[in-house]
Amino acid sequence: MVEYFFMFFLDKQNNKEKTLLTFDVSNSLMEESQCFTAVLRCVDFRVCESDHLFMSCFLNSLGEVSTFDTYSWPGSQKDVFDCVSFRNRFLELFEKVSIKHHGVKRLVVLMHWDCAGYGGLQDEETFKAELARAKTFLEDQFPRIEIVLAYSKAISDNTLRYVVLNYFMEERKNDFHASQTGKS
């Protein structure tokens, strides 16, 4: 149960700054320290909610809880290739925060239909080529991380189809759980 408390324009007694609003939200994850998946996605507001829903559905289909670190940057993985400073920061922080701190074992690289970072790209072959390029690079950087490739495609005015490339669920599910338990 979530309860909300609004308190507008209250001066804090002990600090100089003024509190403009407080809002309480329940959170059952504060004591958690690990998640096994991260996603790299675009910032675009149009696909924010559906991207998160896709991630939850994808992880649930693998029998996993739907918790994941979210990296959001315009164009998703595009700046890994186009911007040296972004690439350096991403590689450093993904390893430090997600792999070492949260125990992430899998990175989902997610592109979206009509992405402005690619000039409104709506071509599936280009999606596949760009994602394959990302997979080659990221697997080289993080050989112990499973790289999953996915993109969304509009199939009607209000529906997106999320395509996960070359993913064989049962096989990967078994591999992933084996890696968690240290079995070969």
Place this chain on the structure above:
Amino acid sequence: MNFTVPNDNLDKHECPLAVIKCVDFRFRESDQEFIEKGLGFKDFDLYSWPGSAKDVLKNNGFKTDFVDKLVSVSIGLHSVKKLLLLWHWDCGAYGGSKKFASDDEQASAYIKDMTIVRDMLVKELPNDLEIIIAYSKSGPQGLEYIVVE
């Protein structure tokens, strides 16, 4: 493997808000709830980066890249009018809550950095972009989100 997901935003072109928040999985849903129900924004560009915008304080190119993307994508393309800088409790970029002697010390550290980042970004971004700063804090209900001036 395919998943079909409903989406009512495909024909939209503008949103009022951009948010930068941390990547931490523990805060994804509660941050979303705060932004939607606490602040009243359903649609927003979401930038997620470790430590939120704390990297603005470092000399690693983040400030320049972030400002460029905000101006070209969120402001230029999506007509964003507000930017929310959102920090969270127990943030790994600060070493977690254990690095602070008290809750007050932790809150003060977040507020200090958020304020400096805001003041740095104000100089780089268009004058009519309103910057909001907020952080979450552990409380009896779970998390308390606090918007400060």
